[in-house]
Amino acid sequence: QLSAVDPANVVVKVPVTECGTTAAAKLVNQGVRVCLTACYARHQAIVAAGVGAEYLAPYLGRMTDAGKDGLQECLQMQDIVDGMGSGTRILVASLRDVDLLSSLTEKGIGTLTFSPAVARQLFDVPLTTAAATAFEEAAKRGGSGVQTAALTVSERAALTVYTRPRGGMKGQWIPTRP
Numbered sequence: 001q002l003s004a005v006d007p008a009n010v011v012v013k014v015p016v017t018e019c020g021t022t023a024a025a026k027l028v029n030q031g032v033r034v035c036l037t038a039c040y041a042r043h044q045a046i047v048a049a050g051v052g053a054e055y056l057a058p059y060l061g062r063m064t065d066a067g068k069d070g071l072q073e074c075l076q077m078q079d080i081v082d083g084m085g086s087g088t089r090i091l092v093a094s095l096r097d098v099d100l101l102s103s104l105t106e107k108g109i110g111t112l113t114f115s116p117a118v119a120r121q122l123f124d125v126p127l128t129t130a131a132a133t134a135f136e137e138a139a140k141r142g143g144s145g146v147q148t149a150a151l152t153v154s155e156r157a158a159l160t161v162y163t164r165p166r167g168g169m170k171g172q173w174i175p176t177r178p
Contacts, residue, residue, distance in 0.1 A: 011054060013037045016044045025051040035091065040066070045077035049086035055111070056081070061094035070094075071103055078109050098122055 012027055014020040016036040024034045028051055035055035036048045040063055048056035058077060063070035074092050081088045095101055095114040098121040104112065 007031070007033075011035050013057070016047060016056070021047055021051055024053055028052040037093075039077070040068075040073075042073050042076040042080060045080040045088070045090070046084070049081045049084045049088045052086075053088050055089050055091040057091045057093050059094035060092050060100060061096045063094075071100060074104060074109060075107050078107065 011033040013035045014024045014027070015038040017038075021036065024036055027034050034051075034053045035057055036044070036051075036053045037057040039045075039048070039056050039058040044058075045056055056077065058070075058074050060070035060074055063073055074090060078090050081090065089111045090109050091111045091113065092104055092109060093113045095104075095112055095118055098118060101112060101114065101118065101122075104110075
């Protein structure tokens, strides 16, 4: 019933427990898209791939809080689903900084969820800000050799993050308001 609203766009989240995994297997067999969530151990990727879950959602920050190497666990989850030839995507949640985001994406994990504060960190690069300010000032002075239009960056502008499917070249723009 949950996915009947819009089967192409609804993904049912189910905890990766024994009971949840049994339910997930039944849902997948009925053609329902499933995300196994509340994942805290790399071996749970075996379960997610085995039942054909579309996503597995590990909570990186919470794993780290519990004393685990959350980044390494997530990377090993990706290795497991790749090794099994599964289409399950690792959807990393509880990301707290852009360094972790960068480490995940450089290793091929591109399905992520993070807060607007982390999204803002993507644009908090002092050298870029200084260059943009210099460009804007040059444009205001009449160009001084600037041959393209200057864009003013305001704090109210939407931050935009680009995501693409693992291994794919197409993606979608997801606007996030600060």
